[in-house]
Amino acid sequence: MxxxxxxxxxxxxxxxxxxxxxxxxxxxxxxxxxxxxxxxxxxxxxxxxxxxxxxxxxxxxxxxxxxxxxxxxxxxxxxxxxxxxxxxxxxxDRFFKMKPTMIYTLFAAVLGFGLVRGQSYLQYVMEEMMPLKQEGWMILTRRVALFFAALAVLNEVIWRTQSTDMWVNFKTFGLTIGVFGFFMLQGGLFQKYAVEEND
Missing domain, CATH: 1.20.1050 (Glutathione S-transferase Yfyf (Class Pi); Chain A, domain 2)
Incomplete structure (x- = not known):
């Protein structure tokens, strides 16, 4: 299965x-x-x-x-x-608003731990979807770890300083658009480090 x-x-x-x-x-x-x-x-x-x-x-x-x-x-x-x-x-409601912070902090920490060990844990999760050369995976993992850390900080700023309406809109649309936009911006990296079929 x-x-x-x-x-x-x-x-x-x-x-x-x-x-x-x-x-x-x-x-x-x-x-x-x-x-x-x-x-x-x-x-x-x-x-x-x-x-x-x-x-x-x-x-x-x-x-x-x-x-x-x-x-x-x-x-x-x-x-x-x-x-x-x-x-x-x-x-x-503060606990639920903290959840994205905890999720993104956890992901950033796990990816960061892998980088310290010279490994891309992101590669283990996404290799089948995006075959990249090892150098490409390391660069992408660094970028994703920093992106997750930035999202954690941004979530904290928004839920602590803005209305619940604003936070719900951010969680529903802002985070989704942000993640989509981030990976769209990695197009150059995907092209540069893509694994060719005959590699």
Whole structure:
């Protein structure tokens, strides 16, 4: 079952679906408050509570359909459960807003650790999608590690200084566009260090 191909549209829906539903749910409930068990919860808290089982379900479905999930997906799911759970349990939205900071800091630290050891851990995750020469992988890994570190700092600045509306928009659209734009800007590196078929 390992390595089984999955329909790209299904994969995209399972990966992006929870984020889109979180955004839609937030738009619907952001101005409402709910009394549950004698405690008042804002809409953001309830949407976060719904996001936790949703991300676990989609991660499970990805594993069931493809036969494997990446370590990044596992780490993301674990951090969603931990920080989302703290958000709901303590009725404090700050924990969930910290989650992207923790995720990107973790990724940057792991990639940085690999670089210190002279290895590209990014290569282990993405080699099948983008065959590059070793030098190219090392350069790309350095750039990705710095990019993740910058995203962690940016998330901290935004959630601590801006409104929840601003943070949700940043998390839903800003991060997605940022990651897409970053890899688009690496086109020159991909061309320069691409592994030719006859290499």
């Amino acid at each position: 390992a390595g089984k191909q999955i329909n790209p549209i299904v994969k995209l829906v399972l990966e992006m679906g929870p984020i889109v539903l979180f955004f839609v749910g937030y738009l619907m409930l952001r101005d409402r408050a709910f009394m549950i068990g004698g405690t008042e919860y804002e809409g953001f808290i309830l949407v976060t509570a719904g996001f936790i089982p949703l991300i676990l379900l989609t991660t499970f479905l990805l594993w069931k359909l493809s036969g494997h999930i990446s370590k990044m997906q596992v780490a993301t799911a674990v951090l969603v459960v931990v920080f989302g759970g703290l958000t709901v349990w303590l009725n404090d």
